[in-house]
Amino acid sequence: MSRIELRQVSKRWGDVTAVEPTDLVIEDGEFVAILGPSGCGKSTTLFMLAGIYVPSEGEIRFDKAVVNEVEARDRNVGIVFQSYALYPHMTVRDNILFPLRFKKIPQHEAQFRATAAAALVRVEELLERKPGQLSGGQQQRVALARALVKEPQLLLLDEPLSNLDASLRMTMRSEIRALQRKLGVTTILVTHDQIEATTMADRVICMSKGRIEQIGSADDLYHRPDSLFVASFIGSPPINRIEGRAEGGRFLAGTIALPLRGAAAGDVVLGVRPEALRLGEGDLSAMVTDIEPHGREAIYHLTTPLGELRALEAGATPRFAVGARLPVAIASSLVFDRISGRRVAGATLEAGI
Ligand SMILES: Nc1ncnc2c1ncn2[C@@H]1O[C@H](COP(=O)(O)OP(=O)(O)OP(=O)(O)O)[C@@H](O)[C@H]1O
Ligand SMILES: [Mg+2]
DSSP: OOEEEEEEEEETTTTTTEEEEEEEEEOOTTTTEOOOTTSSHHHHHHHHHHHHHHHHHEEEEEEEEOOOOOOGGOOOEEOOOOOOOOOOTHHHHHHHGGGGGTTTOHHHHHHHHHHHHHTTTTTTGGGOOOOOGGGGHHHHHHHHHHHHHOSSSSSESSSSTTTHHHHHHOOOHHHHHHHHHHHTOOOEESOOHHHHHHHOSSEEEEETEEEEEEEEEHHHHHHHSSSSHHHHHHSSOOOEEEEEEEETTTEEETTEEEESSSSSSSEEOOOOGGEEEEEEEEEEEEEEEEEEEOOOOOEEEEEEEEEEEEEEEESSSSSSSSTOOOEEEOOOOOOEETTTOOOOTEEETTOOO
16 A cells, blocks of 8 residues: 655646646545546546656655656556456456566466456456456456456556446446455546545545646535636536626625625625525525426526526425526525636625525
């Protein structure tokens, strides 16, 4: 097991910067997720940790040792790629054994470890098959067994569940999480799926454009986002964004002025989570333009003096119909500086507006 540290680690190709100089510490045994949109540098970060890419600058440390120059196969890292990348002509057994080929391990011990890794992910019945004879979920498990057979000090998972259907993905989420707890291996999961990140990891690293935007728990990212990017990326349906001005203790947007607490000033964006809009209460007049029923809850599209807003309300049957006019209250809100995109800590509309 290992504590992983990045010190000012970056990756550039010509004038493309995939990862800006980054500092990061991952504690021994921790499970972290790197979450961010396509192209933000998630895989690049993982590949630098795996030894597949050499950083342009900075130091990568496993425990105290700098590993920048250590070859991938000498790093004792297990990796599951975005595509499972199993060798189609080899049996499952040989695929799992593959990472041990350069290690001086007696044949019988290698076989024992391959069988143990297969049992861990419940594919021991499939050892003599070829990958083409397996389902997607089984292939995914084999890829995981192959990553674990070396007893890695670091496990890297790059979108391992992206090719699975929704129900299998949910099963594999909890299986991987349980396996990680059992083995105690330091694990980094790359994903652009916020549910996957927040349900599996102890801490989530939210990335955008090659930079870490915020590191925190699911609760931190949702309720205390540092930036409008994080606030907008986390949460579904996304947070409502209302542009306006903060002036003299009020939030001004169009003809509306609402009492504001905290130190916000100038051009701001008010962020309101869909579930923070309370239908049928308050002073804001709204009209329902559309309703999306989702079984246990419904999403309302509203026209209001603050613009088009989306509200989420629990309940199997929507309480209002399209065309209904109703008052709406804002139960909680976040305030962001419009220029910097940073959240103004402590700033919020007065409760219950
Ligand atoms: N070998 C390469 N040469 C040049 N540019 C690259 C190379 N690999 C990645 N990039 C660029 O670096 C940036 C980050 O890529 P990366 O693969 O790390 O993104 P990602 O966050 O994993 O995205 P995705 O979710 O789509 O997998 C992208 O702009 C990409 O085009
Ligand atoms: Mg990627």
